[in-house]
Every structure is written in C-alpha cells, then in structure tokens.
Amino acid sequence: MAEGRQNRRYPQNLQGVLHLAIDAGSVAEEPAAVEAMSQERSSWLREALADVCKGQMDEVEQMKQCLAVLNQEEVKGEEDRNEDEEDERESAFEVLSELCENLDNARDLMVLGGLDLCVSKYLGHAQSGLRWRAAQLVASCAQNMPQVQAHLLKISALPKLLQLTDSDPHPKVRVKGLHAVSCLVREQEAGLAAFLSHDGFSVLMRGMQSANQKLQTKSAFLLLNLLTSHPEHKDTVISMGMVQQLVSVLRTPHSPFHEHVLGALCCLVVDCEKGLKDCRDPSLNLEDLLQLRARALQGKDESQEELEFCERLRTACFRGHQSDDHGMDR
Template sequence: MSEREGDGSRQPHNMQGLLNFCTEITAREDPTGSSQVQEMDPQRRAFLEEALRSLTVDVVRKLAEGVKTLCSEAVTMPGEDVTEQEEAMEMIGEYVDDLNNAMDVHKMGGFPVLIRCLDSPHTSLRIGAASLIGDICQNDLYCQENMLSLNIMPVLLHMLDTDEDRQARVKALYALSCLIRDCPKGEAEFFEADGSSYLMRAMQSGVEKLVVKSAFLLNKLVRGNDSHKATLVSMGYVEQLTTILSNDETDSISREHCTAALLGLVSSYPLALAECLRPELHVSEHLKLRLDDIKDKEETQEEEGYILELLKLMERGDGDGDESTYR
C-alpha cells in the first residue's frame, strides 16, 4: 500500500472525526508545541465547529432550490420583482463550473427552466439564463447534446438577432458558441438553421463584443472542419472580414480575432485565398500597413503572427511576392 493510500484510510467521515483530524494536523505543524495531541480549548473548538459547519454546503439542495425559484410565474410577467430569480441564477452560476454540478442541473429538470428564462420580459433574466447556458455547456458534450435536444438553437439565434438589449445579444452568442464548439451535433444544427447568416449579421453589427465573439466562433468552426469553408466563403465572409480590417476605427481586439478568422478560412482552402487576392479588396495593402503599425509591439504579437502567415500564403498564391520580405 502506498503512503497516499495509507493516509486516505484515516480521512475523517464526520464532524467529530474532522475536528480530531484538524487538531492532529495543527499539532504536527506547530514546531514549538508538544509532540502529543492536546485537548482543544472549548472556545476554540466551538469556533472551529461553526467555521466547518459554514463550509459544509449541500450543493445539490441549493441547486434544486435555485431551479425551483426560477420556475416562478414572475419570470414571464412584466413588472414583477425578479430579485430572487436574479439571485438564484447568480448562485447556480457559482457551482456549474464543476461538471458534476452542471449535470445535476440537467437531472433535476433545470435545462427547460433556463430556456424558458430566455424568453422572459426581464432583461436581467434573459442575460443570466444565456450566460448560465454557456457556462453549463462549455466543453461538455453531455450537457451540449441534452440542451440541443430541447430545440434551443432557434431560441438563441432569434435572441442574437433581435433582442433589444445589446448585452443580451452578446450573451446569446456566448451561449451559442459554448453549445456548438467541439460538438458535431451542435455544428450540424447551427448550419441547418442558417446560423452562418445570423453570425454574419452579428459581425456586421459594429458592436465590439459581438464582432469579437463572432470572429472567435467563426475561427473555431473553420479550423475544426474544412467542409464549412465552402459555405462561409460563398456567403462573403472573406470580404466581410477584410472590410472590418480595413476600417481605421476597428479596435485591436476585433482586429486580432478577425485576422485569425481570415487566416483560418484561407489556410488549406484555395477559393478563400483567391478571394483575398481580388485586387479590389486591397487585402495585402491593408495587412502590410497594419503590420507597419504594430510590428515588434508586445501586445499585438499574436495579430502580427497571423498577418505574417496571411501574407506568406497570399504571396505564394499570386507567385509574385518576395516571401522573405515578411519573415
């Protein structure tokens, strides 16, 4: 038996055992104290009991209470006080980063409850529900597929396209991104629902966070599956990305993500490269001007790398450029 296994056999199983364990550990780690385990002072013992009790949380019970609170009719009624529901969402959000807790929310019937909140007249609940759905589904195929089975895709796409609140639209896109990334079923449903058109409109919105998240998702989609590139290029994504990059008012974060997405499209797809080489788009000129502006700046190193790769691909494509110029 290993040393770790030996220690594990002595793990405390109740409050008394935990108190004894803490007392023993404290005695071991105090070099000035007696080597013998001493009886704990009653006042200190009472303090420790209270502290340990406060740390003992029945997470499943709290999650169930939160889901029950979100079932209130107040969620669907304008003018109601939804402070309790907002607090319930905040509480659930504290636990769902743990995969087991996210799965528990599904098992207790929480997924339909969250989807219902997406249609709430209360903006705070729409935002909170979309954010929670994203947190729950991120990098978890079980939650992604079970959420998709509830026909959530058109709900999130509609919210992204039409919600009157900008932050709600941003969170809808976050939820979509978490729902479909690395999930074949999610990607298929996204494209079947014409998700690429919704994504294009989000990218054209001029809202920085929507542009960034759209470009990020686009890059993930094209790098994960070459079969999407034909659809996206035929829709004009190359031209859309170059339009954003040629705009002097485009912020640095948007530029970085849009350049990465353009590189993702151009890499290994000749038709995307041919689009970049269209003279009227002036892609090479814009990239070189941007490169001059950011060259050797630490905060734009990633963008610089994307630009260099794009320029190399374009120079090879037209056969005229001196590749060494931008190494």
C-alpha cells in the same frame, strides 16, 4: 490529544478528503504508528466524508429552492412587487450559475428540469436581466458536458440562443447568448450540425459587424476556432461571401478583434483555391490594406500575433503572384 482532535478542521470537499486518505495511507507505512493513529484517522475520514455528502445534499436542496422561485407565477400590476420578484429570480439564477460550475450539479439541474425551464421560459423573458442570466446558466451547464449539450440541443436551445445573439436589443444578452452558443457547438458534432442548419456563420458575421466590441471579439474568435477545427466548412463560408465581408471588417477602425479576423482569412486561403482567388480580387485591394496594417503594427509587442497573421496572409496571397491586370499592363 483530545483537544487537538476537537480543533482539527475537517475537509469541506472531496479533494480534501482524498488528501486525508493519502495521509492515512502514509501513516500506515509506519507500523509503530498504526495502532495509535488508525482509529483516529478512520474517525476523521468518516466524519469528513459525511460532511462532503451533507454539503452535496445541501447544494441539491439549494438548486430545488432556486427552481421553486423561478417556477413561481409572475404577478402583474404592482410595480414594487414586480421589482422584488425580478430581484429574487436574478438572485436564484446567480446561485444556480455558481453551483453549476460543478459538473455534477449541472447534471443534477438538468434532471431537475432546470434547463428546460431556462429554455422554455427565460431565454425569451421580457426582462433582459433574466434573459442574460438564463443564457449564462445554459453556458455554465453545457461547457464540457456532452450529456447536457445533447439535452439542450434536443429541446431546441440553440436556435433561441442564436436569435438572442443576432437580434436582442440588450448588448449583454447578445454576448451571453453567443457564449452559450459557443459552449454548444465547439467540439460538438451535433451542435455544429445544428449551428450550420440555422445559418450560424451568418450570425457570427453580423456579430463582427455590430457596434458591440465584446460581441465582435467573441464572434471573430468563434469563427476562427470553427474554421481551424473544421476546415471542411471553408467552402460553405466562402460561398457566403465571407472573404469580402471579413475584408470590409478590417477596413473599420482598428480593434484588437481584427487579429481573429486576419486569422480566419488565413484559414480560408490554406489549401483552398477559391479562398485565394477571393482574396486576390483587385476590387478588395487587400494587398495594400495588409501592407498598411503591417506597417502600423511594427514594434508593438501586444500586436505580434496579429502582425504574424498579416504577414502570413500577404505571403500566401501575393508574394510570387502577379495579377492578370499587371500582366496586361506589361
């Protein structure tokens, strides 16, 4: 029996400890086994909980060590040394991003000042590898964490992330910046208000018009998500000429992200007369474009949702509707 206890592996996380506790409760339902097992189970639980707590403390220490690396003054001059320092900093960011997938660690990093350091020093760093890793860490911490989101908005992370998304020369920085923007504005009223005040919809429009396919896709997806969740902002984007811009995007060589573009156009015509009017503008020739697109998508299983958006938009805008021009021809 002693050998069996020595060979047992204790749980390394809270979920395992909980399973162990449930098992202990199951044993307690069998009176004959209680006396024999309770002391052993109790010992397991104590040791397992101690291991979990020790692991959590170790993670906090790891974060502190990573922040010590990121807080170091940068030495200029020796190229090899600079490269080594950059490698150390990149490794520190990668460790932090992995650790902060745990929500408790994300909150601890905020308390330790790690997010302030990211925003103040690394989102604008000269090295692109550090910029995108900083944006990635911000995204990891902000996702589904209202307390962290509020802190990042307070220290003006969003305008810096929008700037990275809009104009950074490195494609990966732009993509990671937009991911972090999304984590700050989706399902977050204060984040959306800040996004609007910094002309975020224009940033998404330019992202869809870029040559960066990942940025195109993420921009179109976020636009669709925001319009679906917040239809009250349709007038804002329509007044920006969004319908005309989206149609011009659809005229570019076909890409999978066009599915989200068509979805956004569908949102803009639902219960919105101005959106319908813009889509029916003869100069856009949208009806012919949709007919051609629907024909090209027929029979392609992977394009069924895009085809559905296409048909929905044609029905909403053109079926049963006759333009003024056609009326004059008669």
